[in-house]
Amino acid sequence: MNSVSIRFYEELNDFLHFSKRKIEYRITFELKRTVKDLIEGEGVPHVEVDLILVNGRSVNFDYHIEDDDRISVYPEFELLDISPIYRLRPEPLRQSRFIVDANLGRLARYLRMTGFDTLFDINLNDGDIIRIADQHKKIILTRDVGILKNGKVSRGYFLRSQQPDRQLMEVIHKFDLKRQIKPFTRCIACNGKILSVKKEDIQDQLPEQIKSDFNEFFRCNQCGRVYWKGSHHQRMLEKISRLFP
Numbered sequence: 001m002n003s004v005s006i007r008f009y010e011e012l013n014d015f016l017h018f019s020k021r022k023i024e025y026r027i028t029f030e031l032k033r034t035v036k037d038l039i040e041g042e043g044v045p046h047v048e049v050d051l052i053l054v055n056g057r058s059v060n061f062d063y064h065i066e067d068d069d070r071i072s073v074y075p076e077f078e079l080l081d082i083s084p085i086y087r088l089r090p091e092p093l094r095q096s097r098f099i100v101d102a103n104l105g106r107l108a109r110y111l112r113m114t115g116f117d118t119l120f121d122i123n124l125n126d127g128d129i130i131r132i133a134d135q136h137k138k139i140i141l142t143r144d145v146g147i148l149k150n151g152k153v154s155r156g157y158f159l160r161s162q163q164p165d166r167q168l169m170e171v172i173h174k175f176d177l178k179r180q181i182k183p184f185t186r187c188i189a190c191n192g193k194i195l196s197v198k199k200e201d202i203q204d205q206l207p208e209q210i211k212s213d214f215n216e217f218f219r220c221n222q223c224g225r226v227y228w229k230g231s232h233h234q235r236m237l238e239k240i241s242r243l244f245p
């Protein structure tokens with residue numbers, strides 16, 4: 001029988017049983033295991049982990065743990081320069097592109113509203129989501145820890161909140177996107193790009209009242225939906241400035 005001591009830091013504690021949070025505790029095990037198996041066995045998806053130290057040395061996910069190892073597990077560092085030690089995550093993506101789990105439709109619309117490339121399709125199952133994320137370098141957003149534990153997943157984030165406004169705040173904060181917010185650039189319905197369009201080109205699609213009240217129009221380059229800066233637009237801007245002052 002082998003035994004190690006382990007401690008999880010910062011927000012990784014969200015995944016642990018409350019009796020294990022923010023303390024060093026011991027795990028006993030019989031078979032040879034990788035540190036990744038051990039960490040996920042405690043409930044923490046590997047995609048949330050950025051650095052693992054074993055007896056003070058940084059190790060990879062496939063490190064085989066040994067008796068009496070002392071393991072420290074850290075999420076993404078924002079304030080400390082850890083470049084001299086091994087970083088587990090791929091290089092941060094320059095452009096954040098998301099794929100959102102089927103039951104997070106409101107979050108998907110809010111991300112599009114703030115201008116972020118967000119794939120959302122209720123017909124995609126877990127396997128589809130994992131495959132598309134891998135092929136197209138998208139970040140999976142989900143409340144299903146199981147998806148994030150899949151070995152093919154390298155970019156993902158587990159949403160702590162169940163409330164869409166708070167979920168949007170989590171994502172913007174986690175991926176440091178506040179300065180990249182561009183309202184009114186992406187179609188809320190389909191994720192296409194919204195481009196300026198001449199009124200005469202679309203006026204036969206407009207309700208009379210809108211035609212007389214507005215002169216500036218935009219159109220989605222994918223689904224053709226027409227947008228104008230009406231009350232929805234105003235509410236959207238108010239929401240964004242309230243959430244991200």
Ligand SMILES: [Zn+2]
Pocket residue numbers: 187188189190191192220221222223224225
């Ligand atoms: Zn569209």
